[in-house]
Amino acid sequence: MRLRFFGRRLAMLLASLLVASFVIFAAMYLAPGNPVAALSGGRPLPPSSLRILEARYHLNDPFLTQYWYWLRNALHGNLGVSILLRENVSTLIASRMWTTAGLVLYAALIIVVLGIGLGIVAGLRPGKLDTSALVITAVSAAIPAFVAAIALILVFAVKLGWFPALGNGTDLVSNIKHFTLPAIALAISSLGIVARVTRASVREESGREHVQTAISRGIPTRQLIRRHILRNAAIPITTISGITIASLIAVAAVVETAFSLNGLGAYLVQAAGSKDLAVVQGISLVLVLAFVVVNVLVDVMYAVLDPRVSLGSRAQ
């Protein structure tokens, strides 16, 4: 049964990627503008070189054939050439990938440690602490990443000077320094959401009968929290953390732009503005791939935590 569930998820993953790649290719194919003009930089070409270009890029083949060529090349790691930089898109992506990955992982760490931690504490202790956590998370959940970015730059870079405002940094220590404010900006809204869901599910589990029974049996608090409350609450917490962290992959574009980080997202935005379509295609494909893979990982973790999921019944 479990194998069937994972097989089904894997098939969905491949289907999503296939459809996504088709949409990405079709969108660029339909984009207004002449591909030959884009390749030649707008210069008029003699018919002979025109024919060479048309043959090399399969410009006269039917749409589906062109898609097939593009997909085959993409699977081999060949994503075409940037019109502006005259460089392979794969090379350009590879050099920027780690900035985005590092930023998202750093933000994910903040969300998991602070968001879940705050949620658990607030869920276990009703009262003033809980109320203030509720208010703080309601506001932080509503702060868009770019608003957080400018507020953080203003306070911690311009006024206090604790962190650099812009750029990537050179070595590991300066990298961490440069990435701290962007990671907080990226994390802040998801942190609020994760903390609220964690709090709600911890609170709900604590009120369950099996927990009351465990208390009456005199089970030590520490064990009670770990084995009876958190183990059950882990399911919604994992889901919401996974979903919000996956969504950061796209939101990173905003934060990278605000902090002038040299990442995939900021490059995607630049390329979209300057109509460097091969770059837009390539980065979109990579980001969709990452997004879908993280989502599948969340589903798999969900099934591991709650066997009912892979057995076909719905978990509450």
Added chain:
Amino acid sequence: MTTAVALPVLTAPRGRVLGRLKATGPAGLISATVIGLALIAAVFGPLLAPHDPNLPNLSLSFVGPTSGHLLGFDYVGRDVLSRLLVGAQSSLLGPLVVVAISITLGAVLAVTAAWRQGTFDTVVSAGLDILFAFPGILLAVLATAVFGPGLTAASLALSVAYMPYVARVLRGAALRERSQPYVAALEVQGASAPAICLRHLIPNLSPLIVAQATVTFGYAMVDLAAISFLGLGVQPPTANWGVMISENQTGIAQGYPLPALAASVCIVVVVVAINILGERLFEQA
């Protein structure tokens, strides 16, 4: 007889909306008021603005508040308060379009899938699962790369990206509603499927639809503001809260953050209000 049936139908919606708002408690009422004020600014902004929002005066660049200009001037010396009031329109219109399209499409798909079940439902559900592959912002950036920067392309792209989330929630609720005895009773009486769906099923789902629309509005507002901040949405010199943040970013480094912060506060306050109201509406639905 006919009037007796028609009357409650005619009077019900207004009473229900007010009653539902009151039931959301003080936090819900305050949130609704904030949203109402923002909507007033969106409609009447150009009339309310004390000055021309597009009249630059470089000698007043980043000058602080004066008696006639309560929030001071932006990077090219335009009145910040006027730009905020006028900018409400382009900041709220996009999310409104996203909500209208994604909720309509999502509701139609969800109710049809829940009604017909079987193969149609399986195909729709699989299609929705595949659409989840696109994060909203990414699809919006993709759309602006193809069709050129602007609110229209970004809003349409976000509508498509949000639709599966709406449809998934509504499909579950529609399935539960579909199995209620009253639906079977109506079918036995010979009511047609569209009539049952339009007159009974969708009205019964309406609290959930309203809650879903409210939450979607909040997400769309943040994403569209981000797109405008990135320079791919609303184009300057049109006043817009997202654009105001990006064009006044230089003020932050220069120690004059007021214009960027004022626009940020507008976005955050409206989104907080929408989230609180949405949360309350979901609790009731």
